[in-house]
Amino acid sequence: MAVQCWSDILKTSKKTALISDGKRKVHYLFTDGSEMAEEYDINTDVLVSRRFRSKNKLGGQGQWHVEVGEISLNAMTSVDSEAIRENSSNPVFTRKDTKSSFQWRIRNIPYPVDTYNIAVEPTERCCIIRTTNKKYYKKFSIPDLNRCQLPLESSALSYTHANSTLIISYKKPKEILVLEQELLRELKKLKATSEGDVDCRTQ
Template identity: 55%
Template sequence: MASAWIEKLKKAQKTCMIQDGRRKIHFVFPDGTEMAEEYDIKSSELVLRKWRRRATLGVKESKWEFEVGEDLLARNVDSEGLLESAANPIFARKDTLSSYQWRIRNLPYSIETYNVTVEPENRTITVRTTNKKYFKKISIPDMDRVQFPLQQSALSIAHANNTLIVTYKKPKEILQMEKEIQEEFKKLKASKDGDVDCTPS
């Protein structure tokens, strides 16, 4: 399944540019779905990934859905234009090279309060608190795309500055796949001042 995902990326129409220390790549798949990714140039760390599904006929362009990183423009404003409470938990995925990582801010409870478990049958990670103040199911689309099973042993948590940090260590197969994808990206021509087709150099 990993090779199938790599092939899908290869076949997508791509444009890329280097800006603000990031390699920005925009993919358009045959079904019209778009994916935009941003990688740190120095570390090759994934900073942002967002998706936009093809809009249905007669509907204005659909919104971007963030898989990694945050939509800073829309984070605090809902569809009615109302501001969210600054005290509400804020959930965002921020990966490292070796792990998938989620940060849930505005959770002041001590680390003993959190029960974080892998549910293999649902392919999710569940975060719950013993005081029943917070509950969240987390999926890992990267693992779903290649149908890799989730393991409790890969999971760890930390808590600091009112933020719960949930970390899932990437399996070696994912690390190898990401290495192959980065090698493909390095073959692409990138503009430093505008979008160009990413054709192999």
Template identity: 45%
Template sequence: MAPEQWVKLLQDAKKTAIIQDGKRKVHFLMGDGREMVEEYSMETNVLVKRSWKEKGKLGQDMGWVVEVGDPQPKITDNLETVGIRESSSAPLITRRITKTALEWRIRNLSYPKDVYSVSAEDDGTITVRTSNKKYFKKMNIPDLDRIGLKPEQERISFTHQYNTLTITYKKPPKLLAIEKDIFDMVSKLKVAKDGDVQCPTS
């Protein structure tokens, strides 16, 4: 997608904004029927969460999927079902965005730092490999995909501490400019009264 297409998609979307829990929450209803909610910190103006409403093949509502921020707590996490959910020791990926970088955190990776390699791939992903062949993961980068960019190796750095691999991708100038345009747009939206907008709970 060309950068201007993504911005235009958001400009043309029906938008509703509320201020809640110290965040500016903006609901986008796109012309193609897709729905997205973004949450911006009122202190830093940085995006802290982005979620998309998923539809099934038959058009049924599949709930909200988190692209950026901590995943939604599963409703089924109670005493009756806790014994059959996925192991809490499995690697878990979460995404964050800072003013200058995109970040991925992969928890439950206990191998030492020198085992990991993190590479920008021609298919547009960032790929994590371990020399001991114990972990391999391709990670898509929607922020770059949407504006027609591929990842560059020199923008990648990573650290490993407390069994967590943290990968940082320094934002390219084009992404910074588009993020500024989008924030300028959402910051000017009239804020609705709490309850007038359908946003997923945090």
């Protein structure tokens, strides 16, 4: 029922599409005035980025919130070049999905693979990363499961480590796979243009 609810929200939204730079860029305008912008690789149909924004308290456009993909430095404000250089070795957490899994990458985290303890917390609806050396701690949710009110399963979680990068994968449940396939079919029916009212710029 919840999956159907999110599916209905997507279907009833106003959608515009643009094909550019090898990507299918789709802008969604929801009935409450909030927006979602997605980019798909035109060859593989894999989701490359997803961002949301809502109206602010004054009714104007709020800032984009990145859910999938890299956060551009252009989106950062009040950060000078010194601060960027100073923090360049800090762990960087990003989400980059595959067709079959939600996936997160943490770069600049060099500890051996047996240092990490990654667990699902069903009651808190999140995943938690801990290290035995207490050097890193991260709690993150899976918004796709929350929107569809699907449970988190420990058996779906796996991780690997290589080249100072921790890669965490969560196998997509069948409900999500079906929803994504249905949505992609709908998106491919949209009349995509090389120009149009599609706000896919990084804010």
